[in-house]
Each structure stands twice: as C-alpha cells, then as structure tokens.
Amino acid sequence: MTTTTTTGRAPAPRDTGGAVLEASGVTMRFGGLTAVRDVDLTVRAGEIVGLIGPNGAGKTTFFNCLTGLYIPTEGTVRYRGTVLPHRSHLVTQAGIARTFQNIRLFANMTVLENVLVGRHTRTSEGLFSALLRGPRFRKAERDSEDRAMELLDFTGLTDKRDHLARNLPYGEQRKLEIARALASEPGLLLLDEPTAGMTAVETTATRELVLAIREQGTAVLVIEHDMRFIFNLCDRVAVLVQGQKLIEGSPETVQMDDRVIAAYLGTPFEGEPGEAEAAEVRAAEAHSTGTDADQPEEGN
Ligand SMILES: Nc1ncnc2c1ncn2[C@@H]1O[C@H](COP(=O)(O)OP(=O)(O)OP(=O)(O)O)[C@@H](O)[C@H]1O
Numbered sequence: 001m002t003t004t005t006t007t008g009r010a011p012a013p014r015d016t017g018g019a020v021l022e023a024s025g026v027t028m029r030f031g032g033l034t035a036v037r038d039v040d041l042t043v044r045a046g047e048i049v050g051l052i053g054p055n056g057a058g059k060t061t062f063f064n065c066l067t068g069l070y071i072p073t074e075g076t077v078r079y080r081g082t083v084l085p086h087r088s089h090l091v092t093q094a095g096i097a098r099t100f101q102n103i104r105l106f107a108n109m110t111v112l113e114n115v116l117v118g119r120h121t122r123t124s125e126g127l128f129s130a131l132l133r134g135p136r137f138r139k140a141e142r143d144s145e146d147r148a149m150e151l152l153d154f155t156g157l158t159d160k161r162d163h164l165a166r167n168l169p170y171g172e173q174r175k176l177e178i179a180r181a182l183a184s185e186p187g188l189l190l191l192d193e194p195t196a197g198m199t200a201v202e203t204t205a206t207r208e209l210v211l212a213i214r215e216q217g218t219a220v221l222v223i224e225h226d227m228r229f230i231f232n233l234c235d236r237v238a239v240l241v242q243g244q245k246l247i248e249g250s251p252e253t254v255q256m257d258d259r260v261i262a263a264y265l266g267t268p269f270e271g272e273p274g275e276a277e278a279a280e281v282r283a284a285e286a287h288s289t290g291t292d293a294d295q296p297e298e299g300n
C-alpha cells in the first residue's frame with residue numbers, strides 16, 4: 001500500500017495562508033482543444049467561491065482536474081498545501097468532495113444507503129473486521145449510520161431515508177448528492193450546478209443549505225448559471241471564458257465588469273425580469289384576453 005499521506009498532514013506542508021485549495025496554472029487539452037488554459041484559483045477556509053462562464057467555458061473540466069478525474073496537461077492542485085494525487089478516491093480522502101452536473105446516484109439503493117456509500121472513505125474498518133462482524137465493526141457501522149442520519153436531517157431528507165434514490169424528485173436527488181458528498185467529511189465541497197432544474201423555492205433552500213455547510217466549516221466552490229444565486233451567495237466569483245479566467249473578484253466587481261457583461265451576462269439578472277420572461281408574460285396576457293392577442297406587441 002502507498003504510504004503517501006493525503007490528509008493534508010504531509011510532512012511540513014507549506015504555509016497556505018488559510019488556503020484550502022490552490023490551483024495554479026491548470027491547463028487541460030483534449031487533442032487540439034484547450035478546454036482550460038492556465039487557470040489559477042484559490043479557495044480559503046470559510047469561503048464560498050463561485051465559478052461562472054458560458055456553456056463550454058471549461059468549468060466542469062476544471063472541476064475534473066481538481067478532483068483527479070482528469071490529469072491536467074499542466075499545472076498543480078494543492079489541498080491545504082499538499083499536491084493532490086491524480087486519483088479521485090485519494091482526492092476525496094484528502095478532503096475534497098463534489099457533486100456532478102449530471103446527477104450520479106446509486107439509483108436502486110435507498111437514500112440512506114447512498115449516504116453510507118459516501119462515508120466509506122472515512123471508515124477504517126478492514127475486510128476481516130467486516131467479515132467477522134465483530135463488536136468494533138458493529139460500532140463503526142452504528143456510528144456511520146448515525147452520521148448519515150444527521151446528514152439526512154441537515155439536508156431535509158430524513159423522511160425519505162428508505163426511498164429508492166431513483167424515486168426522488170429531481171430537486172431531492174440533488175440534495176441527496178450533497179448529503180452523500182458531505183458524508184466524506186470534506187474540508188472543501190465542489191458543487192457543479194446544484195440548482196439546475198430546481199424550482200425557485202428549492203433554489204432558495206439550496207442557498208440556505210450552502211450557507212449552513214460553510215457555517216459547519218466546509219469551504220465551497222460552486223459552478224452555477226443562475227446569476228442571482230451566485231451573486232447573492234458567494235464571497236468571490238471567478239469568470240471562465242473559453243477556458244481562461246477573465247476576471248475574479250467580489251460579486252459587485254464582477255457584475256460591473258464590462259468584459260463580463262459583454263462576454264457573458266449580456267442581459268440584466270437582477271431586479272427587472274429579462275426579455276425572455278417579459279415576452280412570456282406578454283404572451284400569457286395576450287392569450288388570456290382573447291382578441292388582444294392580435295394586437296402588435298409593444299417594444300421591450
Ligand atoms: N472528455 C472530453 N474530451 C474532449 N473534449 C471535452 C471533454 N470534456 C469536455 N470537453 C470539451 O471541453 C470544453 C469545455 O467543456 P465543459 O464541460 O468543461 O464546459 P462547462 O463550462 O462545464 O459547460 P456547461 O456550462 O455547458 O456545463 C467543451 O468544448 C467540451 O466539449
């Protein structure tokens with residue numbers, strides 16, 4: 001077995017100045033395509049950092065480089081000062097957990113079982129102990145189940161503990177992914193579009209959940225297309241465009257940046273509804289008033 005320690009307690013880790021994650025010069029090429037180009041990003045303890053950018057900007061690829069799913073063509077990723085190995089289970093063991101843009105649950109396992117699977121990197125019971133099912137194993141099993149139940153309570157899924165994951169509504173599947181990720185007791189949680197497909201109420205609940213996760217001492221790096229969600233939640237936001245980091249700063253700074261508006265936002269995201277929403281409302285009104293539907297639309 002390897003003797004490399006992946007817990008962030010390697011001999012004399014350098015002083016990180018509170019950094020949990022330090023990605024430096026991360027580049028990922030697929031043949032001729034450079035999906036991520038020379039990206040630096042730091043997440044400090046206690047922070048919630050947002051990562052935004054248009055479709056295909058390289059956000060998920062960057063997450064894959066951070067979590068050992070991809071070996072970056074160039075660059076290094078450190079967790080609490082220690083360079084991470086390019087193996088996803090070792091990255092989880094080190095302290096980084098993630099959820100996936102396309103939900104990855106064990107569909108035919110129960111909600112509780114899915115969370116218990118997430119705990120296996122934190123249980124030290126060996127094969128013999130498991131086979132013999134001795135008192136130590138049973139105690140570890142009980143502790144794991146207690147912690148899993150705590151996490152179901154934390155994410156609001158207690159009532160669903162015995163449901164099969166595939167029978168949960170979409171929003172609850174996303175919550176379960178978060179509960180499972182938290183089961184590995186991470187110091188950093190990466191969320192890839194946690195509110196995709198959620199209702200407005202579920203999105204608000206997810207915001208509260210992320211804030212509570214931070215309160216419990218886990219830093220968060222979150223990818224999301226919902227700008228209201230990002231700018232109302234994050235301490236800092238980084239913008240990727242065509243694989244490169246365009247800008248990074250406070251939500252206020254990023255929202256005001258002309259390059260971001262030109263390259264990405266384009267439309268207002270706060271206060272007034274966007275043109276698409278306004279058009280939808282006009283169409284609905286026209287429909288409900290019958291003959292008015294024939295009237296020409298007003299501009300904007
Ligand atoms: N395994 C792969 N092999 C080849 N190309 C890939 C691979 N994974 C991603 N890409 C390409 O890399 C680019 C970045 O994709 P990525 O999925 O990281 O974007 P994204 O910012 O997450 O987009 P979205 O917001 O749509 O999820 C895209 O051009 C994509 O087609």
Ligand SMILES: [Mg+2]
Pocket residue numbers: 059060061101
């Ligand atoms: Mg993506």
